[in-house]
């Protein structure tokens with residue numbers, strides 16, 4: 302029964318291991334008070350073009366001094382996880398019945414559907430930033446509307462509600478998709494990163510907006 306579960310530890314949201322094909326969206330370790338066993342819940346997303354088949358994760362239970370008390374291994378099999386898709390997995394764990402205060406995750410292997418493998422080499426962990434709304438970089442409504450007009454000239458029907466953001470090995474498109482730095486165009490909407498940068502430039506937007514107004518006034 303869910304009400305018999307006590308959450309022991311919530312992992313930070315949107316954690317990523319450098320070069321890893323998955324993003325850890327959120328997770329928690331809880332303890333079933335009646336059965337005295339543990340339950341590990343994890344939500345993760347595929348960031349890669351290739352379909353993910355298997356993810357192998359170690360969960361360590363840590364005491365109050367962050368010393369590992371026990372390690373459980375999770376193997377998520379037959380995932381068929383396409384790019385951008387996320388899944389939630391709940392796994393019962395057998396950890397020693399001691400004073401587990403917190404926990405740590407280590408992704409050590411990801412297997413793709415073509416049988417190629419990503420392995421962790423103790424790469425640094427980084428926290429993905431939250432998507433910023435487009436209004437935070439473009440508060441002027443007439444300039445935002447000018448950007449939307451530029452997007453529709455590319456036949457782009459995305460919502461374009463976000464700011465372009467570059468961080469670590471990634472950039473997020475105005476449509477909200479996460480792209481790797483070596484991708485010149487957004488894998489979802491197809492807009493080139495350079496085009497977005499140019500078209501979000503305020504001076505350029507204002508110039509285009511003035512031209513738009515002029516054209517509008519001139520047309521009968």
Ligand SMILES: [Zn+2]
Pocket residue numbers: 459474475476477478487488489490491492
């Ligand atoms: Zn996009």
